[in-house]
Amino acid sequence: MSKLFGFAGDDDFCPGGPIYANPKEASLLLSLGRHVDVYFPSRKRSRISAPFVLVGERFEQKKQASIEVLPDECLFEIFRRLPGGEERSACACVSKRWLALLSNMSRDELCSKKTTQLLNESAEKNGEAEDLEIEDDGYLSRSLEGKKATDIGLAAIAVGTSSRGGLGKLSIRGSRGVTSVGLRAIARGCPSLRALSLWNLPSVGNEGLFEIANGCHMLEKLDLCGCPAISDKGLLAIAKSCPNLTELTIESCANIGNDGLQAIGQCCNNLKSISIKDCPVVGDQGIASLVSSATCVLAKLKLQSLNITDVSLAVIGHYGKAVTDLVITNLPNVTERGFWVMGNGHGLQKLKSFAVTSCRGVTDAGIEAMGKGCPNLRHFCLRKCVFLSDNGLVSFVKAAQSLEVLQLEECHRIAQLGFFGSLLNSGSKLKALSLVNCMGIRELNLRLPQVPPCNSLRSLSIRNCPGFGDGGLALLGKLCPQLQNLELSGLHGVTDAGFIPLLENCEAGLVKVNLSGCVNLTDKVVSALTEQHGWTLEVLNLDGCGKITDESLTAIAENCLMLSDLDVSKCAISDSGLMVLARSNQLNLQIFSVAGCSMISDKSLPAIVKMGHTLLGLNIQHCNAISSSTVDLLVERLWRCDILS
Numbered sequence: 001m002s003k004l005f006g007f008a009g010d011d012d013f014c015p016g017g018p019i020y021a022n023p024k025e026a027s028l029l030l031s032l033g034r035h036v037d038v039y040f041p042s043r044k045r046s047r048i049s050a051p052f053v054l055v056g057e058r059f060e061q062k063k064q065a066s067i068e069v070l071p072d073e074c075l076f077e078i079f080r081r082l083p084g085g086e087e088r089s090a091c092a093c094v095s096k097r098w099l100a101l102l103s104n105m106s107r108d109e110l111c112s113k114k115t116t117q118l119l120n121e122s123a124e125k126n127g128e129a130e131d132l133e134i135e136d137d138g139y140l141s142r143s144l145e146g147k148k149a150t151d152i153g154l155a156a157i158a159v160g161t162s163s164r165g166g167l168g169k170l171s172i173r174g175s176r177g178v179t180s181v182g183l184r185a186i187a188r189g190c191p192s193l194r195a196l197s198l199w200n201l202p203s204v205g206n207e208g209l210f211e212i213a214n215g216c217h218m219l220e221k222l223d224l225c226g227c228p229a230i231s232d233k234g235l236l237a238i239a240k241s242c243p244n245l246t247e248l249t250i251e252s253c254a255n256i257g258n259d260g261l262q263a264i265g266q267c268c269n270n271l272k273s274i275s276i277k278d279c280p281v282v283g284d285q286g287i288a289s290l291v292s293s294a295t296c297v298l299a300k301l302k303l304q305s306l307n308i309t310d311v312s313l314a315v316i317g318h319y320g321k322a323v324t325d326l327v328i329t330n331l332p333n334v335t336e337r338g339f340w341v342m343g344n345g346h347g348l349q350k351l352k353s354f355a356v357t358s359c360r361g362v363t364d365a366g367i368e369a370m371g372k373g374c375p376n377l378r379h380f381c382l383r384k385c386v387f388l389s390d391n392g393l394v395s396f397v398k399a400a401q402s403l404e405v406l407q408l409e410e411c412h413r414i415a416q417l418g419f420f421g422s423l424l425n426s427g428s429k430l431k432a433l434s435l436v437n438c439m440g441i442r443e444l445n446l447r448l449p450q451v452p453p454c455n456s457l458r459s460l461s462i463r464n465c466p467g468f469g470d471g472g473l474a475l476l477g478k479l480c481p482q483l484q485n486l487e488l489s490g491l492h493g494v495t496d497a498g499f500i501p502l503l504e505n506c507e508a509g510l511v512k513v514n515l516s517g518c519v520n521l522t523d524k525v526v527s528a529l530t531e532q533h534g535w536t537l538e539v540l541n542l543d544g545c546g547k548i549t550d551e552s553l554t555a556i557a558e559n560c561l562m563l564s565d566l567d568v569s570k571c572a573i574s575d576s577g578l579m580v581l582a583r584s585n586q587l588n589l590q591i592f593s594v595a596g597c598s599m600i601s602d603k604s605l606p607a608i609v610k611m612g613h614t615l616l617g618l619n620i621q622h623c624n625a626i627s628s629s630t631v632d633l634l635v636e637r638l639w640r641c642d643i644l645s
Helices: 002-006 072-079 085-092 096-103 113-126 129-133 151-163 180-189 206-215 232-241 258-267 284-293 310-319 336-344 364-373 390-399 416-424 470-479 496-505 523-533 550-559 575-583 602-611 628-637
Strands: 029-031 037-039 052-055 058-061 140-145 167-173 195-199 221-225 247-251 273-277 300-304 325-329 353-357 379-383 405-409 432-436 459-463 485-489 512-514 539-541 565-567 591-593 617-619 642-644
Touching: 140 151, 151 167, 151 180, 167 180, 180 206, 206 232, 232 258, 258 284, 284 310, 310 336, 336 364, 364 390, 390 416, 416 432, 416 470, 470 496, 496 523, 523 550, 550 575, 575 602, 602 628, 628 642
Parallel strands: 140 167, 167 195, 195 221, 221 247, 247 273, 273 300, 300 325, 325 353, 353 379, 379 405, 405 432, 432 459, 459 485, 485 512, 512 539, 539 565, 565 591, 591 617, 617 642
Antiparallel strands: 029 037, 052 058
């Protein structure tokens, strides 16, 4: 054979001498038979990369050895011995099969204690110890919505986050592609999970919560919304395995009832926040168990659209010793007695914020009892409470001497007597008062007694109360001299005659003024406002004030030093008014809106560009006289500014 490889001549297999320095290279020999070897050097790239075997008259390609032929058991043993999370993440990218195997491994299956110690010693030598230490901190947050939320996506998160700090917060919303399989991957790969939110997931049932309970013992926050397949059994598993649970939110889960809540109350003694909404099988037993078990720590409680009765409110009033925030909405079976007993339970001593919406049980007697029983109440909000009258509101304000914020919305039995009576009896702590959509407000010829003004009031908001007019504004001017934030929106009965005296009595200097929808105000109001409060005014909203013209813009340009937000949408202003604003050297607007101003045209382009040096937001929607080419120029030149067109 050595002679064969050294042969040279005219009849060489390959004329020109030997081809390879090592002619005995085995890779260049093709076996043609039992006693024949053929030397076949490749001068060009072969079109067939795999070796062949000639059997009879046909070629058979040898199969390449592959790790894929190994069964799952062998791959499992390989994967569990990988040195770190980066290697596991790389392997998970190979195929869905590998991803499934890796995502179904729990942490205690990855390596033994000896292996961990060896890895740590090796990491210390290589300067990688820090990464191993933070692996379980759980500070990463992931959110999946819609079509992006699938079991495969959850498996990838479970594998990928383990080496980057550990998953701490997971939110999944609106998907049919998530099942208990995906939650199993999260449970086994993310033991550091502390917050889990499941919204509108019809395919997720109790099995998914079983997996979370078994693998995520550090869970602190659980949010379930629109999960009809989850029942008390799933909540029971969470209660037994997650004692650190501090926040629980359950909404529109038709199969979660008293048994699940009782289990949570018995096992989770650290509950600080509870919110339960639209769960038809939740009753007094479940609520009572939750509240009575968390007497010392429960701070926030929200109950909405439930079939509970006065019993639940009585338990809250007695056991809610740590409650600071209480929200009650649409409880049709709760009566006046429930609120009265809750107030007289003397357990809500720390209550600071109380909001009630659409509860027919809110009456004068019940609200007065709440005022007396909650000495530290600061924020009180009533919405759609149709049986509360002026007498009840005034009695409540008298009793709640710590009250700082009072909000009334769609309380149609509240009239001017109740409104001004609240101001007169609020003491010296009331800072903000809001009156919204109260149709019982009527203009009355009231004569107030000689009382000290409410010097603590800083913010006043009256919106869409058509009966409120000039007479009420005159009284407000006398009672509230320290106003800084004023909102009078949608008050068609207010004119210059009522508003100007109010401005004259504001001693502190107005900072934010919203007069949107006050269609009878004219330029005289803006002139008086800017002359008296231009040195403090920062925000001015005149949206929909159709009698405001360029004269107001001239007054603003001359007097407003601090103004940063101006809205003159749907006002009678023109290009000339914008030019006046642009010429002002002291005006530095950041937000400017002229939406719906029909007299603003392309001629305003230079003025807007000049103001654009400070603008961050510009609204020119429905300005039909501004062409699309002008809009394009504005977008090009005002590159720092967000433009609505």
